[in-house]
Amino acid sequence: MSEYATLEVEVRKNITKAENKKYLNNGYIIGVINQKGLDSIPIAVKRDAFRKVLKDYGRNAIVKLKDSDKNNYDVMVKSIELSPLKYEYYHVDFQKISLDEEIKVDVALKFLGGDLLESKRLILNRQMDTILVSGLPQNIPEAIEVDVSNKESGDNIFVSDLELGKGITAEVDSTLLVASITESKVEVEEEETEDQNEVAATTED
Structure with a gap:
């Protein structure tokens, strides 16, 4: 800074x-x-x-x-x-x-591309909203961006996948789950309803 x-x-x-x-x-x-x-x-x-x-x-x-x-x-x-x-x-x-001494601080996670997930009927399941990191005060970011625009159903994002920035180290387990991507339950429910309606119609015939 x-x-x-x-x-x-x-x-x-x-x-x-x-x-x-x-x-x-x-x-x-x-x-x-x-x-x-x-x-x-x-x-x-x-x-x-x-x-x-x-x-x-x-x-x-x-x-x-x-x-x-x-x-x-x-x-x-x-x-x-x-x-x-x-x-x-x-x-x-x-x-x-001190600008010469590292500190530990919680930094917000900023998820990008959520609108693209919605257009593909996918849901972002966030497990973490902040992450504890360490670094020199002048290197601490306001937020850590997490791009999910290219993710598909079944994809997981772990701490090890995050781009923390120069001189910044995560102070939590690298295998912790940050977020996961799943299919929209609404879509599944709609399909089940349509199937049930088709069965009912067939029975009536």
């Missing part, structure tokens, strides 16, 4: 419910910066700015944080919590990273 997202964050000095509520009511998300071997840093970030970073750079982007104490951190989003009622961003965990 040659371009990184940037965000300004406020350091939360007093960790109280009242302070957190004040931040949330003023359009912030509360959160923390996790540091390996060090105490986490409580912060707050503007909700709209955070949402824009996710939209423009993706879930696995490297983010350069600048806090209100003028400290800078290279981080990635570790987890996001939504409020139970409004389903708005409520809490975010950032993980401080």
